[in-house]
Amino acid sequence: MPSDLEKAMESMIMVFHKYASKEGVSNTLSRKELKDLMENELAGFLKSQKDPATVDKIMKDLDANGDGQVSFEEFVSLVVGLSIACEQCYQMHLKKTGAKK
């Protein structure tokens, strides 16, 4: 029976491959595939960005070796960055709800 953490890791890998295999090289995300992924899997986040060039900026930042493709390793840093920020939100939230009880 996979643990919660194992399930989370599996989800990350599955989600990545679902979108990466859509076209071209099947284990990396092209710009279009990355856009697809973000619009479907991170819709809430994208919608709250005022900058329409957000996906491009993220793509540029993730594609560390500049080959126009985002590998799983490069993709995962996006997930990590968002997770860290969310965890800090969560901490603040705990503090506030804890205190207000």
Next chain:
Amino acid sequence: MVVAGRVLLCYLITTPIALLTAGRAFYSLHTLHTQKLNNMALVSEFLGQLTLNVGAAEPTYPTVVPACDFDPDKDAARIETAIKTKGVDEQTITDILTRRTYNQRREIAFAYEKRAKKDMITALKGALSGSLEAVVLGLMKSTTQYDASEIKGSIKGLGTDEETLIELVCSRSSTELMEIKKVYKELFKKDLEKDVAGDTSGEFKALLLALVETKRDEPSNVVDYEKIDEDARALYEAGVKRKGTDVKTWISIMSERSVPHLQKVFDRYRSYSPYDMQESIRKEVKGDLEKSFLTLVQCFENKQLYFANRLSEAMKGKSAKDKVVTRIMVSRCEVDLMKIRTEFKRQHGKSLYQTITEHTKGDYQTAMLSLCGGDD
């Protein structure tokens, strides 16, 4: 693991208030077995609150960059010749050393020692003199070593050069100060804190020690609006609002909070105090303490403008304060001198290049202009 070291994106949370009400609704209605659902829904909530802030790494604006086609042996040979030349060819020495990065200069020194069987720095000391010597010796030190030795110079012997001490301790970041402490101990076998404490007194000493202790918070992704307001109010109540000043509160807030947080605190401060932070400092404290707080706040708000103003001050009137100009040009040429130039032109109308031309001369001028990089 590669991942941990490469989180390039930085996300800011913008509306914690909305977050609070949504979270409380969940927690008060659901019991433990739906905890997982709460947490997942919370993440969606949180994601909607984030703002993308790409490229959060500190950009640098150096004027001195690695020379292309770098050949340390050729450079070492040319310097050896220049030193041996009758009357010493200062021009060549300056040309080479001001157009190489610190790392490249070290390679040249290494190559020089191999071929001349002598230590290059000692040879340069013997061949040069005056302000130019100070520049070249400064260039041969790493930024941290240079900072450490400048601090040492300001406190050793009888009396203290408070202005220099303030400039260095109040403008360097926590990270830089931590490095400086290490190098200071290696070079001088003493603790920086002890030396600073021995040479200063009162609240001035307390402020410097607080900064040197490097207890400053790391910048966080989270913008804590409540704390910003608390701190702004605390600064106001400790200063302008009351008779006298509670310097301790000022010191602890300004030495412990992260710089981005403090920038927002000073903004918020305007809504409590009729005077902005710098004006308040001028009203509340005097002397070295005033200079230190002002330097701190000016550096939080715009460090390059602070250095630009310092340079301008040092070059006013007939005699340029060489020591100050040398120190800023040498210590910032591989950090942010380009940006300092921009701020200089913007603030003072004239370019830094022009000002240096007007207020310095000879080989020293050549060296400064070379480090400056160009005219604006």
